[in-house]
Amino acid sequence: xxxxxxxxxxxxxxARLALRDAIELLGGKWKICILQHLEFGTKRFKDLQEKVxxxxxxxxxxxxxxxxxxLLITRTVNNxxxxxxxxxxxxxxxxxxxxxxxxxxxxxxxxxxxxAQLSHKSSSAERNV
Amino acid sequence: xxxxxxxxxxxxxxARLALRDAIELLGGKWKICILQHLEFGTKRFKDLQEKVxxxxxxxxxxxxxxxxxxLLITRTVNNxxxxxxxxxxxxxxxxxxxxxxxxxxxxxxxxxxxxAQLSHKSSSAERNV
DNA sequence: CTTATTGCTTACCTTTAGGAAAGTAACTTT
DNA sequence: AAAGTTACTTTCCTAAAGGTAAGCAATAAG
Numbered sequence: 001x002x003x004x005x006x007x008x009x010x011x012x013x014x015a016r017l018a019l020r021d022a023i024e025l026l027g028g029k030w031k032i033c034i035l036q037h038l039e040f041g042t043k044r045f046k047d048l049q050e051k052v053x054x055x056x057x058x059x060x061x062x063x064x065x066x067x068x069x070x071l072l073i074t075r076t077v078n079n080x081x082x083x084x085x086x087x088x089x090x091x092x093x094x095x096x097x098x099x100x101x102x103x104x105x106x107x108x109x110x111x112x113x114x115x116a117q118l119s120h121k122s123s124s125a126e127r128n129v
Numbered sequence: 130x131x132x133x134x135x136x137x138x139x140x141x142x143x144a145r146l147a148l149r150d151a152i153e154l155l156g157g158k159w160k161i162c163i164l165q166h167l168e169f170g171t172k173r174f175k176d177l178q179e180k181v182x183x184x185x186x187x188x189x190x191x192x193x194x195x196x197x198x199x200l201l202i203t204r205t206v207n208n209x210x211x212x213x214x215x216x217x218x219x220x221x222x223x224x225x226x227x228x229x230x231x232x233x234x235x236x237x238x239x240x241x242x243x244x245a246q247l248s249h250k251s252s253s254a255e256r257n258v
Numbered sequence: 259c260t261t262a263t264t265g266c267t268t269a270c271c272t273t274t275a276g277g278a279a280a281g282t283a284a285c286t287t288t
Numbered sequence: 289a290a291a292g293t294t295a296c297t298t299t300c301c302t303a304a305a306g307g308t309a310a311g312c313a314a315t316a317a318g
Contacts, residue, residue, distance in 0.1 A: 014237070014240075015233060015237075016162075017236075017240065018233055018236030018237040018239070018240050019161060019162070019229075019232055019233055019236055020158075020236070021236045021239055021240055022232040022233070022235045022236030022239060023156065023157075023158070023161065023232060023236075025236075025239060026232075026235070027152065027156045027157070028152075028156070028305075028306090029149075029152070029305085029306080030306095032148060032152065033145075033148070036148075044264085044265090045264070045265050045266075046263090046264065046265075049265095054307095056306080056307060056308075056309095057265075057266065057267085058266085058267075058268085058306085058307085058308090059305085059306060059307080060266095061265080061266060061267080062305095062306095070239065070243065071242055071243070071246065080264090081263090081264095081315060081316060081317095082262085082263045082264045082265085082314075082315060082316070083263095083264060083265070083313095083314070083315080084263095084264065084265080085264085085265065085266090092238070092239075092242060095234070095235050095238050095239075096235055098231040098234065098235065099228070099231040099232055099235050100148075101231070102227040102228040102230070102231040103148055103151040103152060103155075103228055104144060104147055104148055104151070105224070105227065106151045106155070106224050106225055106227065106228050107146075107147030107148050107149070107150045107151030107152075107154075108143070108144075108147040109221070109224050110147070110150055110151060110154065110199065110221075110224075111143075111146065111147050111150055113200055113221060114199065114200070117200065157275075157276090158275080158276075159276095173294085173295090174294070174295050174296075175293090175294065175295075178295095183277095184276095185276080185277060185278075185279095186295075186296060186297085187276085187277085187278095187296085187297075187298085188275085188276060188277080189296095190295080190296060190297080191275095191276095209294090210285065210286060210287095210293090210294095211284075211285060211286070211292085211293045211294045211295085212283095212284070212285075212293095212294060212295070213293095213294065213295080214294085214295065214296090
């Protein structure tokens with residue numbers, strides 16, 4: 001088990017701040033999802049609105065702005081008949097890839113576990129009828 | 130760059146659900162922080178309240194309950210004069226370790242980047258005076 | 259002139275997260 | 289009997305996240 005040590009049980013200040021920053025930036029319902037979709041290549045606003053199922057234009061615009069301000073994506077206005085805007089990942093965004101992978105792995109294990117627990121519970125509930 | 134493939138740009142349903150579950154369970158202001166503190170060993174409610182700076186007993190109780198229900202921690206009532214309650218990680222919790230590490234790494238890089246950007250901006254702002 | 263498309267913005271509202279402060283239950287110490 | 293400790297719970301409140309619906313600007317096609 002590899003574990004990062006911070007002296008005597010004390011998370012140093014920088015580490016705590018870094019952790020909070022990361023959670024704030026990538027947390028919430030949509031961020032990781034948006035980044036993941038952009039990983040397949042540049043996407044227009046409309047594309048994202050369709051791919052990221054359930055997101056509203058308002059929220060999408062907000063999330064994209066935050067990601068742009070944090071240098072994870074680039075916004076480009078294209079010279080097309082109805083204006084289109086493209087969003088693509090910056091190299092920095094690929095650093096978030098590890099977070100995505102870890103979350104996906106953890107989430108998958110977690111789902112399997114909870115599913116197993118539920119089926120166990122329902123079978124013991126049957127016995128209680 | 131290792132990237133998990135989901136066929137033709139389509140996140141399969143299970144993967145999307147797993148991702149959401151993980152974000153819901155580990156997201157928010159306190160969860161990762163609490164797990165990290167428990168990694169140094171069993172802690173009582175009071176200990177956690179002191180170590181996790183700024184958390185209120187109400188929120189701590191809520192977070193601990195959620196973690197327990199998701200099988201990441203164990204709650205034990207001790208036979209002490211004023212009752213004490215111990216919380217410790219289950220083996221499953223160690224699977225969240227990778228998420229923590231990835232977040233910490235990402236957050237650290239992110240902070241460095243944003244810091245650099247700010248100092249650049251302020252120097253160009255000086256030129257605009 | 260009307261309608262469509264793209265990329266938003268605005269206004270309004272509901273839900274959720276989380277903070278502050280006080281209280282409670284069980285037990286011990288003084 | 290009063291006060292302290294631990295582990296909460298309860299109530300009240302605010303701020304932020306997020307949803308719904310509509311509107312708007314620019315342009316083009318019918």
